[in-house]
Amino acid sequence: PLSFAILQRTLRSGCLPNPHTHLLLSDAWLERRRGSQSVADIINEMKLVGYSPDTGTCNYLVSSLCAVDKLDEAIKVVEEMGAAGCIPDVESYGAVINSLCLARKTNDVVNIVKEMVSKAGISPRKGMLTKVASALRANRETWKAIEMIEFVESRDYPVEFESYEVVVEGCLEVREYILAGK
Numbered sequence: 001p002l003s004f005a006i007l008q009r010t011l012r013s014g015c016l017p018n019p020h021t022h023l024l025l026s027d028a029w030l031e032r033r034r035g036s037q038s039v040a041d042i043i044n045e046m047k048l049v050g051y052s053p054d055t056g057t058c059n060y061l062v063s064s065l066c067a068v069d070k071l072d073e074a075i076k077v078v079e080e081m082g083a084a085g086c087i088p089d090v091e092s093y094g095a096v097i098n099s100l101c102l103a104r105k106t107n108d109v110v111n112i113v114k115e116m117v118s119k120a121g122i123s124p125r126k127g128m129l130t131k132v133a134s135a136l137r138a139n140r141e142t143w144k145a146i147e148m149i150e151f152v153e154s155r156d157y158p159v160e161f162e163s164y165e166v167v168v169e170g171c172l173e174v175r176e177y178i179l180a181g182k
Contacts (some may be wrong), residue, residue, distance in 0.1 A: 040083035066099035137170035
């Protein structure tokens, strides 16, 4: 909890922590989680040293976990940080989505996009859906990309032209000409 308080103080002062901080924070976090503590319990321990957890601090933790390839734990933090009073935002989801796309974990990334849009009510930022569609295209999962875009549209969120373009190109690559024409 003390390391979170120091991190929060650093971030709020406008300073960026040393890049090595990602590794140290991730290691400390994973060590605490091995003790079977919930995400919310660990974050709420900041209150014991006089600090209130905030979304920025949690986002730094999420990006740290993503930086050391602990994506399952990063997803868990995003899903549970609300219980500690830290509401996930587009930065929280964006860090996880970017890392999942790079790892080509398409099932997880589609689920996170759907959670972000439907449960959290957050609009995808510019380029986010295109990145997801590109990862799905790379895995030759064109239908999943189409379903994801339709889901986002059904929630009245905008989908940028580039996302459609990636999906059409994916359809053409897998010889789904009729689908590409739709």
